[in-house]
Amino acid sequence: MSDLIDDPAPGMNAPEFTVTELSGAVKRVIEGEFAHVRVRGEIGRVSRPRSGHIYLDLKDDRAVISGVIWKGVAARLATQPEEGLEVVATGRLTTFPGQSKYQIVIEDIAPAGMGALMAMQEKRKKALEAEGLFAPGRKKPLPYLPEVIGVVTSPSGAVIRDILHRLRDRFPRKVLIWPVAVQGQSCAAEVARAIEGFNRLTPGGALPRPDLLIVARGGGSVEDLWGFNEEIVVRAAAASDIPLISAVGHETDTTLIDYASDRRAPTPTAAAELAVPVRMELLAWLDGQSARLTRGVTQGVGLRGQRLRDLARALPKPAQLVEAARQRLDYAGDRLGPSLRAAAQKKRVHLSEVSGSLRPATLRRLTAEADRRLQDRAARLTPTLLTRDIDRKKGDLAKLTGRFARAADARITGWRTRLDALERLRLGLGYEETLKRGYAVVRSGDKVITTRAEAETATALEIQFQDGRFALGGARAKPARKKPAPPEQGSLL
Structure with a gap:
């Protein structure tokens, strides 16, 4: 009984730690054993606070591990983490004593193979298409x-x-060339700046x-062409006011810029x-x-000429038209x-008959009556009416003269x-216009x-240029024919 009382409880000789000491010891063990690791998994939750750091979860079908990417590292990453993307994360394991959990501090992240990139x-x-960046309109x-x-x-x-x-x-x-890097981390930014700069x-x-x-860009792997899948490049291509042709990779390669461009070419040569x-x-x-x-023009002129000749044959001859009038005139x-x-003779007989009956009294009566009619007519004739009629006639004459001049x-x-x-x-149909473009006629x-x-069998040759003729082999050059002067103004009248 006394032995039971004197023996200490089991574990009483173990060292005693504070919570902070124990957390620090665990942190040193984990960081010492896993100073550099590569972890493959699917990105789950992604959080981007205002501090610029990135917090995420890496998971597989049975476990989850928290991860953090510090602000300076996040700005240099070639592949930004997205939820659902399978990646290989490189970093070191550490603990976070404030929540009693371990996490991986990620220094680099890359898609896990072709399937993850695709x-x-x-x-x-799908996200950019939902915004309408690929719409045919x-x-x-x-x-x-x-x-x-x-x-x-x-x-x-x-x-x-x-x-x-x-x-x-x-x-x-x-051709204006804007040099850019066509692969690597700076590819997307340089291509987007080039499109916006143009x-x-x-x-x-x-x-x-x-x-x-x-x-x-020429052909390459999916990783080499990945810069043309970046969102900034796609948005720059969609926002371009200048029509854009994308010619990235070979015919079987497809990048997102192909959907945002106005036309896709299978190869750079096809783009040209x-x-x-x-x-x-x-x-x-x-x-x-x-x-x-x-x-x-030739056929039209010929057809109209033939039609004119046909109509002329149907018309009567001018001599036939005036034959009857000429006969009536004769x-x-x-x-x-x-x-x-x-x-x-008839007027003379009538005059004789009338003059025989004339008497002085009759003549005086006729004269008085004639004077009275003359005075009545003179009273009705006033200068105002004559002037008004003359002015009206002048106005009509001026109008007719103006119409005639305009016509x-x-x-x-x-x-x-x-x-x-x-x-x-x-001039367009003549060969002289052809001579002005650098051609010549050999005669x-x-x-x-x-x-x-x-030419080999000819004894002498004469070459006609735009400004004259040149003789070879003893032929005498003829001066260039001068064009007729244009008609002067009003010569058609």
Whole structure:
């Protein structure tokens, strides 16, 4: 019984710790054993307080560990933590005595393989698509033939050489290059700044504002192309007022900038092909249209001439129209002499009859009556009425004169316009305009030489340039034919 009383309780000889001492000892053990670890897991809860630090949870199907990323480290991370992303976190384990828990202080974080990157890309795509950044209504049409093309790419890679070479082959244009890093941590920020910088240029300024932008990069892995999946790049492409073509990677590579751009090209070379048309095809089309125009004008003139000749055949001849009138004139002329003699004889007989009955009293009565009628007529004739009638007639005459002058001016202007148009057509169809563009005509005598064989057999050649002719082999040069002087104003009248 006494032995039981004297023995101390079990564990009474163990050292005694305070809570702080025990927490510090646990902290030293954990930090000493796990000074540097890499943990793979799925990011759960993510908290970003105003301090700039990031607090998150790493979890798998059976456990959860808290993590913290300090403000300075968070600003340097290439991949920002997002909920649901599977990552590999590198850091050190420590404890937080205030809550009696352990946590990992993360120094670096990276997606855990291709699947995690693709899941992160798909999640980001859905979020940006929900904002309407990929809507077809936001996309702008590409200019048919831009004067200046801005290219955002690396200045030392093969991409810019391929684009410049393709533009030079198809249709040379002015190109402004904004050099950027196309992979790495600075890629996204530099590409976004380049797109925004091109849009801030003033149209017509010292540095011309591009009419079209091309964001290009060669092929690579998903990690190499990840900068073009960043949100700042996608938002910059969607906000660009200048039409934008994305040409990132190969044809099978797809990044988020492809959805936000106005047009996606499978390769950088294809982007150059989308940017400009083929110059030779345009020239061929223009020549075809010119030939069609010439044929149309020729056929139109020919058809109208034929129609005029057909109508002329249906009209009677002028001689036939005046035959009946000429015959009536001859018949009336033959009757005129006898009719005048008969009328004069009849008047003479009437005069004899009237003069026989005239008496002085009758003459005085007739004279008085005539004077009275003359005075009545003179009373009705006043200068005011005559002046008013003359003024009215002058006004009518002035109006008719003005109408005639305006009609004459309009007719002369119409004739002059038609003559100018015909002159331009004549100059456009003539070969002299072709000589002004650097071409020449080779003749041997009056024959035009078109082949090398004809030139070799010719004894003498004459070359016609824009400003004259030049003889080879003893031929005598002819002076250039001068163009006729344009008609003077009013010559049509």
